[in-house]
Amino acid sequence: MAGQLVIDGEPGQFTAECHIRAYHHEGANVVIAGISEDRGRALDAELGDRALFVRLDVTDEDSWGAAIEATEERFGPLSVLVNNAGVQNPAAPVESTHRRVWDRILDTNLTGTFLGIKAAVPSLRRNGGGVIVNIASTSGMGGTAFYAPYVAGKWAVRGLTKTAALELGRDGIRVNAIHPGVVATPFITEPAVGSAVPISDFYTPEPFAIPRLGEPSDVTRALLFLSSDEASFATGSEFVIAEACFSVPPSSTRPPDGARRRTGAARHWTGPGPLLARHRTRATEAPSSYPSPAMPACK
Numbered sequence: 367m368a369g370q371l372v373i374d375g376e377p378g379q380f381t382a383e384c385h386i387r388a389y390h391h392e393g394a395n396v397v398i399a400g401i402s403e404d405r406g407r408a409l410d411a412e413l414g415d416r417a418l419f420v421r422l423d424v425t426d427e428d429s430w431g432a433a434i435e436a437t438e439e440r441f442g443p444l445s446v447l448v449n450n451a452g453v454q455n456p457a458a459p460v461e462s463t464h465r466r467v468w469d470r471i472l473d474t475n476l477t478g479t480f481l482g483i484k485a486a487v488p489s490l491r492r493n494g495g496g497v498i499v500n501i502a503s504t505s506g507m508g509g510t511a512f513y514a515p516y517v518a519g520k521w522a523v524r525g526l527t528k529t530a531a532l533e534l535g536r537d538g539i540r541v542n543a544i545h546p547g548v549v550a551t552p553f554i555t556e557p558a559v560g561s562a563v564p565i566s567d568f569y570t571p572e573p574f575a576i577p578r579l580g581e582p583s584d585v586t587r588a589l590l591f592l593s594s595d596e597a598s599f600a601t602g603s604e605f606v607i608a609e610a611c612f613s614v615p616p617s618s619t620r621p622p623d624g625a626r627r628r629t630g631a632a633r634h635w636t637g638p639g640p641l642l643a644r645h646r647t648r649a650t651e652a653p654s655s656y657p658s659p660a661m662p663a664c665k
């Protein structure tokens with residue numbers, strides 16, 4: 367892989383770091399763009415000349431402009447943009463969801479993706495084409511009770527992806543979305559801002575076709591494929607990397623405590639099983655490396 371990547375999301379966190387290491391391993395220059403300076407600079411220092419950390423708040427248009435400018439200054443025009451940053455809302459029914467929460471989630475997950483595309487396109491054009499990959503979610507393919515802001519934002523990212531793909535295809539810019547299922551990262555093992563309960567407390571993969579949690583590297587492999595010429599005829603597409611969890615929304619079977627009292631919808635919940643307990647332990651360990659022993663290097 368030649369060229370460079372901007373990936374937004376706090377480096378040092380699991381999927382972002384796995385993606386960054388993978389692209390770097392494949393020979394790309396990587397721009398680590400996120401809001402955690404300490405972690406970003408540490409990863410930048412570790413990866414050496416082909417890495418650059420830039421501070422990026424995806425909700426801030428000027429911050430995007432500065433990130434793309436720094437990328438061009440160091441490595442030349444952009445060839446790949448991964449819109450990875452995302453936040454989740456504390457679980458709550460629609461009628462109890464505060465407007466501030468709604469705005470915060472949509473600002474990051476939807477507006478952040480829009481601003482990233484907007485900032486990157488001129489640079490991708492200067493490059494003669496390139497790739498944008500938006501990280502959406504299987505929550506953007508169905509309903510997930512108590513996650514209206516998150517679900518609505520991820521659905522909207524699908525529409526944005528398809529529209530940008532139509533507009534940019536003739537410029538040689540492909541735009542695709544990846545829809546991960548539940549992946550073992552702090553995103554699900556730590557409570558969201560404003561919540562005391564992580565998603566992993568009321569999710570189990572056991573009923574689904576692939577009864578395990580996703581690993582960051584599951585998403586990374588799809589990203590590498592979409593960023594490469596192997597995917598040269600794929601644009602506006604949706605790549606589901608999941609255990610078929612969107613077929614039966616599991617979190618609708620057990621709302622958070624407050625909501626459960628109101629809706630009485632908890633009767634199907636049997637509690638997290640041993641698979642989840644195992645993955646929760648793993649999710650607190652070191653980030654997935656790339657290539658992992660179980661994951662052949664993409665040469």
Ligand SMILES: NC(=O)c1ccc[n+]([C@@H]2O[C@H](COP(=O)([O-])OP(=O)(O)OC[C@H]3O[C@@H](n4cnc5c(N)ncnc54)[C@H](O)[C@@H]3O)[C@@H](O)[C@H]2O)c1
Nearest residue numbers: 375376379381423424450451452503546547548549551553
């Ligand atoms: N983990 C899952 O189960 C799962 C499932 C489907 C989709 N996703 C999506 O995958 C993406 C990555 O999530 P993850 O699992 O690595 O979770 P994570 O919480 O580890 O990573 C999300 C990252 O976004 C960053 N971020 C938040 N606000 C930001 C901002 N304003 N500017 C820049 N960065 C910001 C955070 O610092 C964090 O590093 C997200 O878009 C998420 O919605 C995750």
